[in-house]
Amino acid sequence: xxxxxxxxxxxxxxxxxxxxxxxxxxxxxxxxxLKEKESFIIEERSFMPCEDxxxxxxxFKGFNPEIEKLMVQMNSKSKKEEVEVDDKMEADVSxxxxxxxxxxxxxxxxxxxxxxxxxxxLQDEDEDENSNTRPSKAKKMFLKPQD
Amino acid sequence: xxxxxxxxHVIGIVTAKTGDLFKVDVGGSELASLSYLAFEGATKRNxxxxxxxxxxxxxxLVANKDMEPELVCIDSSGRASGMGVIGQDGFLFxxxxxxxxxxxxxxxxxxxxxxxxxxxELVLGMNGRIWVKAKTVQQTxxxxxxxxxxxxxxxxxxxxxxxxxxxx
Numbered sequence: 001x002x003x004x005x006x007x008x009x010x011x012x013x014x015x016x017x018x019x020x021x022x023x024x025x026x027x028x029x030x031x032x033x034l035k036e037k038e039s040f041i042i043e044e045r046s047f048m049p050c051e052d053x054x055x056x057x058x059x060f061k062g063f064n065p066e067i068e069k070l071m072v073q074m075n076s077k078s079k080k081e082e083v084e085v086d087d088k089m090e091a092d093v094s095x096x097x098x099x100x101x102x103x104x105x106x107x108x109x110x111x112x113x114x115x116x117x118x119x120x121x122l123q124d125e126d127e128d129e130n131s132n133t134r135p136s137k138a139k140k141m142f143l144k145p146q147d
Numbered sequence: 148x149x150x151x152x153x154x155x156h157v158i159g160i161v162t163a164k165t166g167d168l169f170k171v172d173v174g175g176s177e178l179a180s181l182s183y184l185a186f187e188g189a190t191k192r193n194x195x196x197x198x199x200x201x202x203x204x205x206x207x208l209v210a211n212k213d214m215e216p217e218l219v220c221i222d223s224s225g226r227a228s229g230m231g232v233i234g235q236d237g238f239l240f241x242x243x244x245x246x247x248x249x250x251x252x253x254x255x256x257x258x259x260x261x262x263x264x265x266x267x268e269l270v271l272g273m274n275g276r277i278w279v280k281a282k283t284v285q286q287t288x289x290x291x292x293x294x295x296x297x298x299x300x301x302x303x304x305x306x307x308x309x310x311x312x313x314x315x
Contacts, residue, residue: 046152046273053251056156056273057204057229058258061266063280070229 117142149174149244149274151210156230158239158272159203159218171203171218174241174274178215181205185219187227195232202233202278204270233270237280238287244275246298257297260309261290 055074059067151157151173159171159179169181181203186195197203205218220230250258250271261267267281267290277294281287289312297305 045150046155053248054253054255055229056251056271057269058271059266059268060262063266063268063282067229067268074228 148176151175151177151179151207151216152273153207153210155210155273156204156206157218157274158233158270158276158278159205159274160239161197161199161201161203164197164199169197169203171205173216173218174276175216179207179218180215181218181220185221186231187221187225197232202239204230204233204272206230233278234280237268237278238291239276239278240291240295241275242277242295243298244273246294247271247273247275247277249297250294256302257294257305260305261293264290264309264313 055071057067058071059065062068149157157173159173159181161169161181162172162178163170167183169183170178171181173179183189183194183197184191185205185208189195203218203220205220206222207216208219209217220227220232222228222230249255258269265281265286267279267286269280269290270278272278277291279287279290279294281290293305293308293312296308300308
């Protein structure tokens with residue numbers, strides 16, 4: 001039991017002795033550390049950013065439509081202004097259409113949640129030739145289908 | 148002689164297929180390696196259809212003088228964006244690196260003039276290789292000849308040649 005602790009102590013002593021020996025033997029420079037100069041030169045091996053080269057794959061006069069789409073995409077990446085304009089222009093659905101859609105959308109989804117009787121009522125109303133523009137009180141009253 | 152550079156898009160020819168790896172010749176001092184997983188939508192079960200002798204358009208993932216260059220056909224977001232196997236037909240030929248730089252410059256007259264002639268497809272590799280495909284073999288060869296000669300022709304000579312061609 002005691003032997004182990006003794007061993008650890010002797011180890012420590014040995015280490016200290018080694019360190020002393022080493023520090024005497026180690027050479028060290030007396031010179032002050034040279035400042036690391038930050039170089040302003042960045043090495044760039046590729047040509048692409050130097051001359052703003054285009055993308056290598058090209059198609060002309062609609063030979064390969066996918067590549068033509070790519071060409072527009074790739075070449076607009078370099079010009080950020082164009083990308084912003086494209087975002088506005090490329091909306092598939094215009095704002096007006098969206099507004100119209102939403103108007104009818106509310107109606108169609110509302111129908112989904114009506115009870116069966118009310119659904120039939122609405123159907124009859126739609127089939128009328130002279131249907132009322134105000135389908136009010138559809139839930140309360142049953143309107144007879146007009147001939 | 149082309150020196151592989153990281154990020155460069157090049158046209159390579161598949162020379163060997165060893166298990167999971169393709170060896171691709173890019174015109175440099177070494178063959179580049181291309182993993183079969185470096186394609187869009189490639190998984191261990193869904194392997195890309197690449198045969199020996201196929202043309203590949205890809206970019207360098209790793210390219211320094213200490214290591215073998217590595218190609219990938221996928222960009223940093225995981226999409227192919229035009230890279231991968233180049234289709235059937237078409238014509239591959241070599242030009243000097245300087246001409247490629249000229250052709251890829253933002254407003255290249257040569258490309259603009261050629262594009263007026265007839266529909267065709269063009270792939271330019273930074274390693275000096277160009278691949279052309281047009282509807283007929285004759286049209287393809289005309290484009291090839293014009294591109295090859297562009298190095299030595301002046302602008303006027305080029306316009307004359309194009310006028311002759313479009314007159315045909």
